[in-house]
Amino acid sequence: MTLHTFIARLNWRELLIHFVAFWFFIHAFQTLSYLYNTNLVDTLRNSNGQDTIKVLVNNDTTASDVAYFHFWTGVSGSIGLLVAFILSLIISIRRHWFWVNSLIAFVVTYILYRYDVLGWTYLKRVFWYLGQKFDNSTVEFLFNGIILLIIGLLVFLLRRPNQFIEKK
Numbered sequence: 186m187t188l189h190t191f192i193a194r195l196n197w198r199e200l201l202i203h204f205v206a207f208w209f210f211i212h213a214f215q216t217l218s219y220l221y222n223t224n225l226v227d228t229l230r231n232s233n234g235q236d237t238i239k240v241l242v243n244n245d246t247t248a249s250d251v252a253y254f255h256f257w258t259g260v261s262g263s264i265g266l267l268v269a270f271i272l273s274l275i276i277s278i279r280r281h282w283f284w285v286n287s288l289i290a291f292v293v294t295y296i297l298y299r300y301d302v303l304g305w306t307y308l309k310r311v312f313w314y315l316g317q318k319f320d321n322s323t324v325e326f327l328f329n330g331i332i333l334l335i336i337g338l339l340v341f342l343l344r345r346p347n348q349f350i351e352k353k
Contacts, residue, residue, distance in 0.1 A: 194283040199350045202340060203290040207269045209337030211298055212305055212312070214265025217330035218258045223322040225254050230322075266295060269337065276341060282350070 219226055225246060232240040241251070273287040297303050316329035340346055 191285075194285070195289070196283065196286050196350060198352070199277070199282055199286040200290045200293075202346045202350055203269075203273045203287060204294055206273070206337045206340040207266055207290060207294040208303060209333050209340060210265040210269035210272075211262045211294070211303070212265070212309070213330050213333035213337055214261045214268070215258065215305075216313070216326055216333055218261030219326040220323060220330075221257045222250060222254045223326070225250060226322050226326075262298060263295075266291070266298060269341075272341060280347070 224244070228240060228244045228246060229237065270287065270291040273290065274284055276282075277284045277287045294303075312333060313325075313329050315332070316325040319325045319328065
């Protein structure tokens with residue numbers, strides 16, 4: 186394959202659509218990771234900015250509980266990105282698209298995610314709005330995570346984005 190054919194097979198439309206799907210998968214997995222310890226989330230939410238250590242000690246929260254929670258919420262976005270990348274590769278191979286497009290979208294998304302410039306800090310208020318109507322943290326994070334995951338899957342699988350990629 187020459188450099189000219191390599192560049193000709195790159196598809197900015199596929200890169201864009203898969204980037205959007207990756208974004209939703211990352212944040213769906215991050216949202217669902219809060220289900221790991223909803224008691225800790227409720228404890229911190231109800232502390233109202235008081236002395237957090239006192240509140241955690243009063244609720245019998247250990248340092249390992251906090252460390253494991255921090256670990257799983259930290260690694261969940263990367264797991265979501267990896268799952269989305271595998272799904273993107275499968276879709277690209279089955280549709281006879283150039284698989285390097287998926288790889289480029291993965292690398293770009295990972296770099297932006299790693300440096301925290303995906304805009305989640307601002308957009309989570311929008312995407313978590315409906316789930317915050319529930320009084321139960323488990324239902325809230327489950328609802329929000331499933332909604333984000335469904336949107337990510339729809340971006341991958343709906344006919345309209347695929348027609349956009351194929352220039353139809």
